[in-house]
Amino acid sequence: MIRLRLESREQTPTWLRVTLPLFAIAATLLLCAGLVAMAGANVLEAYAHLLLSSFRSRFDFVETLVKATPIAFTGLAVAVAFRAKFWNIGAEGQLLAGAIAAAFVGGRAGLPAWSLVPLMLLCGMAAGAAWALLPAVLKTRYKVDDVVTTLLLNFIMFYLMMALVDGPWKDPLSGYPDSPDIRIEAEFPILLAATRLHLGVLLALLAAPLTWFLMRRTTLGFNIRAVGENPIAARYAGIRIPMVITATAAVSGALAGLAGVSEVGGIHFQVMAGLSPGYGYTGIVIATLALLNPLGVLPAAFFFAVIITGAEAMSRATGVPVFLADVFQGVALICMLVAILFTQYRLRIRRVATQR
Amino acid sequence: MLEILQEILQVGFFAAVIRIATPLILATLGEMFTERGGVLNLGIEGIMLLAAMSGFTAAYFSGSLWLGILAAMLAGALMGLLMGVLTVSLGLSQHVSGIGTTLLSTGLAFFLYRLIFGQPSLPPNIEAFKTVALPVLSGIPLLGPVLFDQFALVYIALLLVPASALLLYHTPWGLNLRAVGENPRAADAAGVSVTGLRYQGLVLSGMLMGVGGAFLSMAQFNAFTFGVISGRGWVCIALVVFGQWSPWKCFGGALLFAFVDALQLRLQASGVIDLPYQLFLMMPFVLTIVLMALVSRSARPPAALLKPFRKEER
Numbered sequence: 042m043i044r045l046r047l048e049s050r051e052q053t054p055t056w057l058r059v060t061l062p063l064f065a066i067a068a069t070l071l072l073c074a075g076l077v078a079m080a081g082a083n084v085l086e087a088y089a090h091l092l093l094s095s096f097r098s099r100f101d102f103v104e105t106l107v108k109a110t111p112i113a114f115t116g117l118a119v120a121v122a123f124r125a126k127f128w129n130i131g132a133e134g135q136l137l138a139g140a141i142a143a144a145f146v147g148g149r150a151g152l153p154a155w156s157l158v159p160l161m162l163l164c165g166m167a168a169g170a171a172w173a174l175l176p177a178v179l180k181t182r183y184k185v186d187d188v189v190t191t192l193l194l195n196f197i198m199f200y201l202m203m204a205l206v207d208g209p210w211k212d213p214l215s216g217y218p219d220s221p222d223i224r225i226e227a228e229f230p231i232l233l234a235a236t237r238l239h240l241g242v243l244l245a246l247l248a249a250p251l252t253w254f255l256m257r258r259t260t261l262g263f264n265i266r267a268v269g270e271n272p273i274a275a276r277y278a279g280i281r282i283p284m285v286i287t288a289t290a291a292v293s294g295a296l297a298g299l300a301g302v303s304e305v306g307g308i309h310f311q312v313m314a315g316l317s318p319g320y321g322y323t324g325i326v327i328a329t330l331a332l333l334n335p336l337g338v339l340p341a342a343f344f345f346a347v348i349i350t351g352a353e354a355m356s357r358a359t360g361v362p363v364f365l366a367d368v369f370q371g372v373a374l375i376c377m378l379v380a381i382l383f384t385q386y387r388l389r390i391r392r393v394a395t396q397r
Numbered sequence: 398m399l400e401i402l403q404e405i406l407q408v409g410f411f412a413a414v415i416r417i418a419t420p421l422i423l424a425t426l427g428e429m430f431t432e433r434g435g436v437l438n439l440g441i442e443g444i445m446l447l448a449a450m451s452g453f454t455a456a457y458f459s460g461s462l463w464l465g466i467l468a469a470m471l472a473g474a475l476m477g478l479l480m481g482v483l484t485v486s487l488g489l490s491q492h493v494s495g496i497g498t499t500l501l502s503t504g505l506a507f508f509l510y511r512l513i514f515g516q517p518s519l520p521p522n523i524e525a526f527k528t529v530a531l532p533v534l535s536g537i538p539l540l541g542p543v544l545f546d547q548f549a550l551v552y553i554a555l556l557l558v559p560a561s562a563l564l565l566y567h568t569p570w571g572l573n574l575r576a577v578g579e580n581p582r583a584a585d586a587a588g589v590s591v592t593g594l595r596y597q598g599l600v601l602s603g604m605l606m607g608v609g610g611a612f613l614s615m616a617q618f619n620a621f622t623f624g625v626i627s628g629r630g631w632v633c634i635a636l637v638v639f640g641q642w643s644p645w646k647c648f649g650g651a652l653l654f655a656f657v658d659a660l661q662l663r664l665q666a667s668g669v670i671d672l673p674y675q676l677f678l679m680m681p682f683v684l685t686i687v688l689m690a691l692v693s694r695s696a697r698p699p700a701a702l703l704k705p706f707r708k709e710e711r
Contacts (some may be wrong), residue, residue, distance in 0.1 A: 080512055128492050185693040192631040193682045204675035364507035371501025378489045
């Protein structure tokens with residue numbers, strides 16, 4: 042008789058950390074192939090569109106980088122929060138908070154032109170942080186479950202935003218519920234002529250190593266990880282858990298807020314209903330695939346940007362519904378969770394003598 | 398203001414409260430069961446959506462509404478099973494597994510709906526459930542039209558509240574489920590299958606969430622829309638906390654939420670308060686957070702909630 046057993050591992054080899062996400066992605070592609078076939082498309086042809094569309098031209102590649110930017114920010118936001126086991130499912134709402142703040146500041150006529158972009162970044166981070174502080178305070182003061190509050194606050198922020206752009210903040214020139222455009226000087230500089238490669242892309246690239254530094258080389262980062270790994274030991278070590286949770290929330294919210302600032306400053310130049318098609322939730326998938334490592338967030342975000350871009354091309358070419366990208370995210374998250382088991386356990390196959 | 402309220406708080410309003418409460422009652426009871434067994438099912442939002450789509454689609458093609466409900470329950474049960482594999486058998490994080498289940502179910506609902514129905518200019522619809530006036534009972538003044546002239550699913554939901562209390566507190570199964578949620582080690586020593594009961598709790602929760610979702614696309618409305626759940630599942634998670642994991646209190650929470658929701662709908666429609674309608678839509682969510690803040694300090698969740706159980710570990 043053969044028995045399968047899970048045994049704990051003391052340490053996770055580095056090669057495993059790098060290859061696990063690849064295995065998870067391979068499994069996801071395999072599982073989703075069934076849906077593609079169900080849609081009546083040739084799986085290989087559909088997958089060629091899904092995975093390669095981003096690399097067809099310089100333009101497509103840059104567009105994919107642009108798409109990767111907001112989800113890199115939300116991925117970083119989630120990676121920081123989940124390290125402390127602060128279950129911030131609210132990156133979506135914090136992103137919107139950041140976007141609203143950025144669009145508001147970016148539209149102020151009285152401000153000097155040079156100050157607009159820095160102020161948008163600062164105010165957007167502050168707004169995202171503030172919106173994340175609410176559930177943190179509710180958690181530390183009133184023991185309110187952070188999952189529920191962060192989720193509900195997403196809806197509250199969305200309705201708040203829609204009330205603004207459909208009411209007092211509505212662009213009088215637009216037939217839709219949109220906010221007025223930000224000033225020309227507030228638009229993010231373009232880094233590559235004739236593309237949409239804007240300042241936000243660069244900021245995301247910088248934010249990842251900075252977040253890594255924060256988590257790995259500072260006291261706050263150490264405390265965040267300590268609280269997440271063993272809160273009881275952390276408390277005995279004199280770490281003030283409520284303070285750490287609050288700081289985690291602020292950092293996480295500020296990062297999610299940057300996603301909103303970057304979308305407003307670099308892409309939309311205003312706030313409107315379709316600002317975020319679930320970027321906050323995609324951030325959870327990305328952070329998990331990156332094993333909560335800020336540096337891993339960048340390739341993971343790029344990969345999902347490839348999938349999101351590719352799904353549209355695939356849908357146009359083969360008729361497979363574009364929502365395959367959504368299924369893909371869910372399946373990838375689940376596959377990665379299962380794969381992570383192997384960082385903690387190893388599968389042991391043992392032969393057991395069958396008793397007669 | 399008083400006059401408006403007088404105008405709003407009529408029989409029809411309270412009938413609407415019961416109607417709005419129904420999917421919440423069903424899904425909240427489902428969530429309560431699985432949490433009582435020690436597993437948080439954050440798949441709820443996605444499961445309700447997938448079930449709303451499955452139920453609608455099955456009814457659309459078979460012409461039978463009850464077959465639709467069955468399909469919705471099946472979809473819910475399957476997703477409950479998936480949650481079971483992830484959180485019970487593999488012992489993975491209940492938080493992230495639940496989010497994964499929600500993302501997967503949501504994606505599947507969108508994908509399959511688009512695959513089956515394409516992008517028609519007019520969304521397909523079905524002949525939805527009709528209200529069934531119960532003989533004699535519906536004739537009672539005030540109470541009759543509020544409680545006894547409703548959809549069949551409303552009666553089922555209302556009956557499920559005492560039935561759940563009975564199941565949870567007065568049957569061996571309920572006792573075992575609670576034991577598994579409070580002290581799985583002791584339950585295991587007493588010969589109760591922790592794994593089995595947690596799976597059962599999850600499947601039951603999936604089925605109840607499924608009916609809750611299907612109620613929205615098959616009774617409340619007669620079509621499936623992508624935003625048909627829009628946060629109701631997450632609200633149910635909060636209602637379980639507010640309801641202290643007790644069927645009757647959960648029922649009370651659902652009624653309270655539905656009351657505020659119905660009130661904001663009527664206030665919106667009355668047009669007396671000149672505010673953007675989105676602020677009204679926000680009200681029930683704000684209320685839910687306030688309620689959570691009020692009760693969470695004294696809330697006592699099942700002791701083993703969120704904790705995976707591995708037999709061989711001590």
